[in-house]
Amino acid sequence: MKNYILLIVCCFxxxxxxxxxxxxxxxxQDSLNIWQLAKYDGASALGxxxxxxxxxxxWDGEDWATFxxxxxxxxxxxxxxxxxxxxxxxxxxxxxxxxxxxxxxxGSPQVTYGITGSVYLFGLFTKNEPVRETxxxxxxxxxxxxxxxTVLKTTVGRSRPQNGGDKFDFKPFSGExxxxxxxxxxxxxxxxTAYAIAKQFDNPWVKAGIYTVGMxxxxxxxxxxxxxxxxxxxxxxxxxxxxxxxxxxxxxxxRYPGDKxxxxxxxxxxxxxxxxxIVGRF
Numbered sequence: 001m002k003n004y005i006l007l008i009v010c011c012f013x014x015x016x017x018x019x020x021x022x023x024x025x026x027x028x029q030d031s032l033n034i035w036q037l038a039k040y041d042g043a044s045a046l047g048x049x050x051x052x053x054x055x056x057x058x059w060d061g062e063d064w065a066t067f068x069x070x071x072x073x074x075x076x077x078x079x080x081x082x083x084x085x086x087x088x089x090x091x092x093x094x095x096x097x098x099x100x101x102x103x104x105x106x107g108s109p110q111v112t113y114g115i116t117g118s119v120y121l122f123g124l125f126t127k128n129e130p131v132r133e134t135x136x137x138x139x140x141x142x143x144x145x146x147x148x149x150t151v152l153k154t155t156v157g158r159s160r161p162q163n164g165g166d167k168f169d170f171k172p173f174s175g176e177x178x179x180x181x182x183x184x185x186x187x188x189x190x191x192x193t194a195y196a197i198a199k200q201f202d203n204p205w206v207k208a209g210i211y212t213v214g215m216x217x218x219x220x221x222x223x224x225x226x227x228x229x230x231x232x233x234x235x236x237x238x239x240x241x242x243x244x245x246x247x248x249x250x251x252x253x254x255r256y257p258g259d260k261x262x263x264x265x266x267x268x269x270x271x272x273x274x275x276x277x278i279v280g281r282f
Contacts, residue, residue: 026129026258038082045254046047048246052144055245070237079231082169084229087180088150088222089161094225103220106213107186109146116142119168130200133256137196141243148238184227190217194250195243221260276279 024032024040032040058066077084092100104109120129120135158181159169171179200206204237218232251254 001265005179023254023257029129029256029258030127032208034124037127037132041136042121042126044250044253045136045143047253047255048136048140048249049144051249052141052242052245055241066256070234074230075236076232077169077233078089078237081230082229085161085167085222085225088219088229093224095220099216100220100224103186103190103217106193107184107190107217107221109189111188112142113139116192129258133250134197136201136255137199137243137247137250138193140246141192141196141212142189142237144242144246145192145239146185149183149185149188150237152183153185156182158182158228158231160226161228166232167228181227181237182231183235184218184221184231186221187227187232188239190214191236191241192239195239196247199243199247 009160011161029037029040055099066098116138119131120139121130123133123135156177157172157174157179159165159171159172160178160181161180163169169179191214194210198210198214201207201210218236221227223228
């Protein structure tokens with residue numbers, strides 16, 4: 001997977017070197033041939049990836065407040081990691097085999113890049129601008145989160161529940177498969193794909209259905225003892241933040257002006273007497 005992601009990034013860098021820097025109108029894009037469109041889309045994907053990585057340096061007060069709530073919520077979940085892991089693992093025998101197999105496959109790099117590549121190639125060869133944009137969003141987001149999770153897995157070195165240890169066991173840079181619990185690669189890839197696709201629909205019920213499919217892999221990974229609840233929760237947060245950053249970049253730069261802006265989850269921080277929380281609306 002590391003080599004595959006590195007190859008994609010290298011291709012984007014090469015393509016960007018020879019591609020147009022400015023955004024093109026829909027009419028200008030229609031006049032391009034397939035290779036020229038691919039170069040343009042490569043520049044868009046790489047620009048989105050770099051934009052996502054640079055976002056923390058440009059966060060405002062609201063962004064940092066959201067970050068604080070996510071960090072605080074994860075810290076609270078950490079206290080019940082042992083209990084939640086035990087609960088979910090006790091459901092393994094009664095869980096439908098088809099869902100467990102789907103969760104394992106849908107979160108794999110092969111399936112993820114198979115879906116993203118298929119969506120993009122369909123949009124490219126049919127010259128369908130909205131589908132091309134969706135493909136670019138999928139590829140750029142999957143590459144960005146793929147690199148993040150690869151680095152974090154190695155540097156954090158958290159022990160998996162199935163090792164038989166506890167949530168405080170860490171062995172950074174060990175390279176052992178049993179110490180690559182955070183983040184959850186299956187969760188990051190599956191929910192990134194689902195969240196990016198859901199952005200293309202306005203109907204909240206359709207969005208909810210796609211999000212549900214995207215949650216099968218995360219839940220199945222907790223059930224089989226591969227990850228803790230906090231691993232999965234933070235992985236989903238990384239997916240949402242990355243996809244939103246890249247989608248905002250594509251819209252702000254008007255890389256695909258023929259497609260209307262797609263809304264994702266809008267996060268609102270609510271304060272009240274004796275209560276506070278963060279609410280997502282879609």
